[in-house]
Amino acid sequence: MTTVQEREAIANQFAQKMNEDELLNCMRCGFCLPHCPTYIESGMKESYSPRGRIALMKAVTDGAIEPDEDVERSLSLCLGCRACEPVCPSGVKYGHLLEEARDIIHQNKEHSFPVKNIRKAVFSGLFPHQERMQNMTSLLGFYQRSGLQYIARKTGVLSMLPDHLATMERVLPRVPAKSEMKKRPDGLPAIGPALKKVAFFSGCLMDTMFLETNKATLKLLQRAGCEIVIPKSQACCGALHGHSGEKEGAKQLAKRNIEAFEAEGIDYIITNAGGCGAFLIDYDHLLQDEPTWHERAICFKSKLKDISEILVELRFHEKTRLKLPAQTVTFQDSCHLRNVMNTASAPRILLQAIEGIDFREMKDADRCCGSAGIYNIVESEMSMKILDSKMKHTKSTQANVVVTANPGCLLQMQLGIEREKMGNDTKAVHIVDLLVEAAAL
Amino acid sequence: MITKQVKQLLLSIVGSENYEDSKVECLVHSYDATPGYQAMPDAVIKPGCTAEVSEIIKICNEYKVPIVPRGSGTNLSGGTCPMEGGLVLLFNRMNALLEVDEENLTATVQPGLITLDLITAVEAKGLFYPPDPSSMKISTIGGNINENSGGLRGLKYGVTRDYVIGLEVVLPNGDIIQTGGKLAKDVAGYDLTKLMVGSEGTLGIVTQAILKLIPMPERTKTMLALYQDLDAAAQSVAKIIANKIIPVTLEFLDRPTLAVVEDFAKIGLPTDVEAVLLIEQDGPPEVVERDMKRMADICLEEKAVSVEIAETEADAAALKTARRTALSALARLKPTTILEDATVPRSEIAKMVRAINEIAKEHDVNICTFGHAGDGNLHPTCITDARDHDEMERVERAFADIFAAAIDLGGTITGEHGVGAMKAPYLEWKLKKEGVAAMRVIKQAFDPNNIMNPGKVFAKESRKRVVVSS
Numbered sequence: 001m002t003t004v005q006e007r008e009a010i011a012n013q014f015a016q017k018m019n020e021d022e023l024l025n026c027m028r029c030g031f032c033l034p035h036c037p038t039y040i041e042s043g044m045k046e047s048y049s050p051r052g053r054i055a056l057m058k059a060v061t062d063g064a065i066e067p068d069e070d071v072e073r074s075l076s077l078c079l080g081c082r083a084c085e086p087v088c089p090s091g092v093k094y095g096h097l098l099e100e101a102r103d104i105i106h107q108n109k110e111h112s113f114p115v116k117n118i119r120k121a122v123f124s125g126l127f128p129h130q131e132r133m134q135n136m137t138s139l140l141g142f143y144q145r146s147g148l149q150y151i152a153r154k155t156g157v158l159s160m161l162p163d164h165l166a167t168m169e170r171v172l173p174r175v176p177a178k179s180e181m182k183k184r185p186d187g188l189p190a191i192g193p194a195l196k197k198v199a200f201f202s203g204c205l206m207d208t209m210f211l212e213t214n215k216a217t218l219k220l221l222q223r224a225g226c227e228i229v230i231p232k233s234q235a236c237c238g239a240l241h242g243h244s245g246e247k248e249g250a251k252q253l254a255k256r257n258i259e260a261f262e263a264e265g266i267d268y269i270i271t272n273a274g275g276c277g278a279f280l281i282d283y284d285h286l287l288q289d290e291p292t293w294h295e296r297a298i299c300f301k302s303k304l305k306d307i308s309e310i311l312v313e314l315r316f317h318e319k320t321r322l323k324l325p326a327q328t329v330t331f332q333d334s335c336h337l338r339n340v341m342n343t344a345s346a347p348r349i350l351l352q353a354i355e356g357i358d359f360r361e362m363k364d365a366d367r368c369c370g371s372a373g374i375y376n377i378v379e380s381e382m383s384m385k386i387l388d389s390k391m392k393h394t395k396s397t398q399a400n401v402v403v404t405a406n407p408g409c410l411l412q413m414q415l416g417i418e419r420e421k422m423g424n425d426t427k428a429v430h431i432v433d434l435l436v437e438a439a440a441l
Numbered sequence: 442m443i444t445k446q447v448k449q450l451l452l453s454i455v456g457s458e459n460y461e462d463s464k465v466e467c468l469v470h471s472y473d474a475t476p477g478y479q480a481m482p483d484a485v486i487k488p489g490c491t492a493e494v495s496e497i498i499k500i501c502n503e504y505k506v507p508i509v510p511r512g513s514g515t516n517l518s519g520g521t522c523p524m525e526g527g528l529v530l531l532f533n534r535m536n537a538l539l540e541v542d543e544e545n546l547t548a549t550v551q552p553g554l555i556t557l558d559l560i561t562a563v564e565a566k567g568l569f570y571p572p573d574p575s576s577m578k579i580s581t582i583g584g585n586i587n588e589n590s591g592g593l594r595g596l597k598y599g600v601t602r603d604y605v606i607g608l609e610v611v612l613p614n615g616d617i618i619q620t621g622g623k624l625a626k627d628v629a630g631y632d633l634t635k636l637m638v639g640s641e642g643t644l645g646i647v648t649q650a651i652l653k654l655i656p657m658p659e660r661t662k663t664m665l666a667l668y669q670d671l672d673a674a675a676q677s678v679a680k681i682i683a684n685k686i687i688p689v690t691l692e693f694l695d696r697p698t699l700a701v702v703e704d705f706a707k708i709g710l711p712t713d714v715e716a717v718l719l720i721e722q723d724g725p726p727e728v729v730e731r732d733m734k735r736m737a738d739i740c741l742e743e744k745a746v747s748v749e750i751a752e753t754e755a756d757a758a759a760l761k762t763a764r765r766t767a768l769s770a771l772a773r774l775k776p777t778t779i780l781e782d783a784t785v786p787r788s789e790i791a792k793m794v795r796a797i798n799e800i801a802k803e804h805d806v807n808i809c810t811f812g813h814a815g816d817g818n819l820h821p822t823c824i825t826d827a828r829d830h831d832e833m834e835r836v837e838r839a840f841a842d843i844f845a846a847a848i849d850l851g852g853t854i855t856g857e858h859g860v861g862a863m864k865a866p867y868l869e870w871k872l873k874k875e876g877v878a879a880m881r882v883i884k885q886a887f888d889p890n891n892i893m894n895p896g897k898v899f900a901k902e903s904r905k906r907v908v909v910s911s
Contacts, residue, residue, distance in 0.1 A: 025773075030474060030514060031766070047466055066464070070465035
């Protein structure tokens with residue numbers, strides 16, 4: 001619930017802060033509609049479409065309507081997948097509008113006491129601190145290894161959780177030991193002549209819960225001919241903050257990362273999570289009001305590349321023999337990798353280079369899987385609807401392996417496989433893990 | 442205004458899940474793709490069947506509640522903007538492809554069906570539904586019928602009207618009528634089918650349609666002709682037609698339009714030429730080859746810099762898809778894009794292009810032009826900013842002059858976008874007083890209480906045409 005004062009404050013901030021040119025840039029042609037997952041899954045509800053959401057943001061900015069609960073509902077139900085952006089002929093930067101609007105709403109809303117504390121703990125207390133992320137992940141590791149998980153599953157306490165959360169508990173990866181998370185290298189040499197010098201963006205979740213995937217990424221980079229530096233002072237990308245209306249927190253993290261990666265002589269900054277990459281590449285927008293930082297952000301973003309892009313550029317797939325036992329493979333795009341980082345063909349080129357596999361595109365591979373950060377937890381009903389459609393298309397490819405390029409997508413696809421009881425024949429993997437297996441590294 | 446009593450009656454028909462009157466739902470149905478038009482409805486309703494539509498319309502007629510049928514809100518004449526409030530009628534629940542009859546070559550559809558879904562479904566059976574408005578990926582058949590939409594294939598195949606052969610319509614008094622049928626011939630009385638097509642929801646609500654299909658052409662070929670001279674491009678259009686070749690598509694794009702479309706689509710369109718013609722022909726392979734060669738020769742004779750044939754189907758599709766984004770892509774230049782679709786006899790296309798450029802200069806406005814040159818149907822689009830009131834006035838004067846120029850060349854104020862709210866004040870320029878009066882009589886007979894999409898087609902006041910004697 002919002003109070004009258006909160007609404008007034010929100011409306012004022014919309015009038016002051018929303019980018020009017022960008023709002024006007026939407027000429028309401030509706031070309032985005034068929035690409036919006038929430039529009040489709042809601043039975044074509046205009047208020048759950050990008051065109052409708054922009055109209056609402058504009059109406060609040062113009063003072064035509066109040067920012068009531070329905071406005072907030074429309075905005076919070078957006079996945080932020082940004083599938084509307086590449087298909088927008090007018091080039092409206094919807095993601096930026098959404099982020100600004102969410103930031104205004106959250107900053108002017110008095111959250112209930114428990115919500116406020118949870119937000120504070122997560123956004124200020126946990127994600128910006130890598131050692132705390134390690135502790136948190138270790139807790140999960142303790143749960144998994146100590147027998148607690150076994151007991152929890154056996155006794156049925158998990159059935160007290162909503163269905164999808166209980167399923168999610170099952171699909172979480174087995175996490176590494178804390179000692180292993182602490183022992184991370186700060187650089188690695190190229191195998192063979194060094195063709196490029198790259199800096200690796202580890203990511204907070206990737207370097208804890210998905211540590212194996214990070215290790216695989218480094219192996220591939222070395223083999224492709226990259227000398228790697230891994231700056232110690234880097235931090236979480238800030239995506240979670242940015243997408244949840246915690247812009248200030250995101251800016252602090254952005255500055256830390258820009259500083260950490262400014263070392264001389266680096267050709268590229270490599271990421272292996274579409275979600276992080278897309279947020280990093282938008283740092284210049286995030287810091288647009290701070291001229292010096294803005295400049296530095298532009299330099300930072302110009303070096304960003306997804307792992308799949310650099311592997312293709314260095315012709316890793318042509319120089320290394322990639323081979324796997326016969327199996328059918330399909331690829332689920334990471335929305336942010338595709339729609340924001342503009343990377344869609346590189347992962348496919350790499351997969352199709354693997355001998356022995358049958359690569360089949362699924363229908364609507366470019367449509368969001370419904371993971372979207374913490375969306376699948378906070379908007380589980382819509383998320384599961386989207387996932388159900390996704391699994392229908394996955395099934396019809398008869399794939400044994402669903403390849404993803406982002407940890408959120410990976411977990412969500414695993415969740416889908418588990419929900420559909422396809423676990424015996426199908427698994428979801430991150431592309432680098434499959435490539436490492438195929439290259440026998 | 443919808444009173445509590447009327448709301449209760451409507452709720453009893455569709456149930457609370459299909460009736461919404463929150464501010465948010467009203468706001469997101471207050472607009473369509475026409476710049477400058479926005480008006481709040483009082484409520485939004487989603488009927489599930491014809492009988493429900495009939496019940497709804499009876500209540501609206503009794504209580505004089507305006508009713509605005511809306512597809513996906515992509516029209517460009519303010520046709521679905523609820524100018525006088527009332528009830529917006531949505532067809533999300535009436536969107537089925539009911540039947541594809543392969544013996545009679547017809548499709549029976551509900552109005553909410555997406556145009557492209559129909560096209561894809563019939564093409565899978567080797568059949569062809571030619572009308573392809575640029576918005577076909579999101580527009581509905583119901584919307585196409587109400588606006589009589591055209592498209593890129595209009596030159597050879599005509600527009601929506603040419604493919605609607607039967608309708609189920611709910612009249613403002615609640616009567617449900619069937620017009621036409623799966624018939625190749627039918628002269629039983631007035632042709633109400635054709636009257637309804639393009640009536641912009643002012644006479645009744647279309648609840649079902651029978652569409653004519655034709656066999657898929659065997660072969661399609663696409664090419665681009667590049668020009669450094671607008672006039673030469675326009676001359677080529679006239680000369681192709683005069684040489685008795687009717688291509689499927691004969692589209693014109695000028696330099697600024699090319700630049701923004703390329704900026705969006707990134708398919709390697711030329712951006713260093715003044716204009717291009719996008720030409721497509723279909724049919725038996727030998728006919729396609731012959732026509733393409735002749736058209737290429739004509740273009741070169743008319744000083745085309747070069748002629749490029751699309752090598753693959755994917756290349757051809759990319760060209761057409763890119764062309765369909767032209768209007769929206771122009772919004773990259775400035776926030777407001779106002780387009781018109783004045784249409785002239787094909788032989789006059791070069792004169793019209795010249796007139797548009799002169800008018801733009803005279804009023805100091807920025808006009809980019811693209812459109813269905815082969816149909817004589819151009820889309821001069823003004824790139825402006827709605828916040829600049831002075832410029833907006835100049836834009837309006839420029840468009841008035843464009844309408845006048847089109848009419849003077851034997852043309853019309855709108856070729857395919859409809860009159861709606863936007864061109865209502867100019868309707869009399871084309872039809873004269875007597876013509877508008879005849880249409881008013883028809884409207885009055887069908888809809889005596891003026892509940893059907895009020896404020897469209899007929900203006901409260903006609904715009905005065907300023908005649909300057911030279």
